[in-house]
Amino acid sequence: MAAESGKNWVLTVTAQTPTNIAVIKYWGKRDEDLILPINDSISVTLDPDHLCTTTSVAVSPAFIHDRMWLNGKEVSLSGGRYQNCLRELRSRASDVEDEQKGIKITKKDWEKMHVHIVSYNNFPTAAGLASSAAGLACLVFSLAKLMNVRDDHSRLSAIARQGSGSACRSLYGGFVKWIMGKEENGSDSIAVQLADEKHWDDLVIIIAVVSSRQKETSSTSGMKDTVETSMLIEHRAKEVVPKRIIQMEEAIKNRDFPAFARLTCADTICVLLIDLIKIKAFTFQDNQLRRKMESFQGTPQVAYTFDAGPNAVLISHNRKAAALLLQRLLFYFPPNPDADLNSYVIGDKTILKDAGIQNMNDIETLPPPPEIRDNNPTQKYRGDVSYFICTRPGRGPVVLTDESRSLINPETGLPK
Numbered sequence: 551m552a553a554e555s556g557k558n559w560v561l562t563v564t565a566q567t568p569t570n571i572a573v574i575k576y577w578g579k580r581d582e583d584l585i586l587p588i589n590d591s592i593s594v595t596l597d598p599d600h601l602c603t604t605t606s607v608a609v610s611p612a613f614i615h616d617r618m619w620l621n622g623k624e625v626s627l628s629g630g631r632y633q634n635c636l637r638e639l640r641s642r643a644s645d646v647e648d649e650q651k652g653i654k655i656t657k658k659d660w661e662k663m664h665v666h667i668v669s670y671n672n673f674p675t676a677a678g679l680a681s682s683a684a685g686l687a688c689l690v691f692s693l694a695k696l697m698n699v700r701d702d703h704s705r706l707s708a709i710a711r712q713g714s715g716s717a718c719r720s721l722y723g724g725f726v727k728w729i730m731g732k733e734e735n736g737s738d739s740i741a742v743q744l745a746d747e748k749h750w751d752d753l754v755i756i757i758a759v760v761s762s763r764q765k766e767t768s769s770t771s772g773m774k775d776t777v778e779t780s781m782l783i784e785h786r787a788k789e790v791v792p793k794r795i796i797q798m799e800e801a802i803k804n805r806d807f808p809a810f811a812r813l814t815c816a817d818t819i820c821v822l823l824i825d826l827i828k829i830k831a832f833t834f835q836d837n838q839l840r841r842k843m844e845s846f847q848g849t850p851q852v853a854y855t856f857d858a859g860p861n862a863v864l865i866s867h868n869r870k871a872a873a874l875l876l877q878r879l880l881f882y883f884p885p886n887p888d889a890d891l892n893s894y895v896i897g898d899k900t901i902l903k904d905a906g907i908q909n910m911n912d913i914e915t916l917p918p919p920p921e922i923r924d925n926n927p928t929q930k931y932r933g934d935v936s937y938f939i940c941t942r943p944g945r946g947p948v949v950l951t952d953e954s955r956s957l958i959n960p961e962t963g964l965p966k
């Protein structure tokens with residue numbers, strides 16, 4: 551067992567991991583336990599300054615079993631997915647030594663030592679904003695650091711994948727591809743970085759959070775139903791996605807926004823149409839705004855996409871287009887009278903400034919968008935959007951070395 555037995559030392563690591571939004575979606579599994587997809591997917595990692603998971607992990611000889619706290623509440627780690635990740639990580643752990651603290655853990659010790667995991671998402675959990683992606687990636691990344699797992703990010707992505715498919719893409723910043731792989735054991739089903747966040751850093755992403763309540767249907771069960779009941783899903787995976795993946799990689803490489811936007815919208819609509827559970831998202835999407843945005847100027851100004859819920863993710867090709875988009879969004883979706891601007895538009899607030907909006911009155915007095923040519927009163931959707939998040943492509947996981955950012959009390963090994 552670890553050195554200085556009898557001494558209740560606690561060793562901790564804290565990490566921060568981004569979420570990601572797929573522009574070519576993962577939808578459907580060929581293996582439910584190993585979480586192996588039926589198609590490749592591509593995502594944009596979102597800036598963790600705005601949406602992220604922070605996870606602190608600890609090991610101590612005093613811990614009697616593995617425990618996890620999520621957003622302030624203790625949750626069970628008994629689920630197969632968590633257990634698969636923990637088992638994989640333990641089997642790859644290496645010796646850890648901290649001479650200052652007199653700690654020595656051998657590779658073998660990890661089999662019987664227990665960990666505490668304390669995690670916090672700075673955005674709604676299980677509400678269609680990919681909390682499982684950031685959450686499971688952070689769990690795997692932070693434990694890998696604690697356990698001195700020497701695998702590279704691609705190998706770690708294959709472990710995170712077993713926690714939640716989309717989590718494998720959150721091991722990298724920028725633009726990421728999850729290669730579906732062919733092997734039965736999933737060893738080649740890994741994420742790779744296509745380009746880092748600086749490659750195309752003028753993209754602005756605005757998320758319209760329509761509902762931050764827990765979704766009625768999880769992505770896991772939604773895609774399972776689709777695979778079991780839809781004949782179209784196989785056609786999408788075999789015929790449609792492979793071509794789109796090539797085109798999307800090209801669009802990202804060349805920063806070709808019109809191609810990027812067309813492919814993103816086409817893919818989300820394809821999944822929406824195949825998957826009837828998304829009827830709510832479709833209702834939101836099929837509103838005036840999208841049609842107006844599409845008819846506004848010849849080339850696409852905005853890409854839109856949806857995950858398994860009604861929240862819309864809108865990607866603008868630069869800050870100018872984003873400011874115009876935000877003006878239109880706030881014109882059509884003004885907040886309820888009791889809202890305050892600071893909590894109605896969160897994330898990168900400089901886009902608000904670019905849009906010339908400083909207070910609630912500026913929203914109420916926004917002129918109708920120029921594409922409204924007739925003088926008919928325009929329907930507004932006050933209160934239909936809970937809030938907007940402005941963000942951009944962001945970096946991959948990082949270790950937070952500042953002790954004050956740790957979520958674990960270093961004396962007790964329990965949440966602070």
Ligand SMILES: Nc1ncnc2c1ncn2[C@@H]1O[C@H](COP(=O)(O)OP(=O)(O)OP(=O)(O)O)[C@@H](O)[C@H]1O
Nearest residue numbers: 669675676677678679680681682685768769857858
């Ligand atoms: N920080 C975290 N640490 C560990 N597990 C987490 C964390 N955040 C979320 N999870 C797990 O992910 C589950 C939510 O996943 P789910 O796929 O239902 O929603 P989502 O990821 O928020 O939405 P979507 O995948 O549709 O965008 C939670 O119930 C929890 O088990």
Ligand SMILES: C[C@@](O)(CCOP(=O)(O)OP(=O)(O)O)CC(=O)O
Nearest residue numbers: 572575576714715716769770857858
């Ligand atoms: C619509 C999606 O966001 C689906 C994400 O599904 P999850 O990764 O949450 O599902 P599990 O692998 O069952 O945990 C599309 C995507 O992110 O590619």
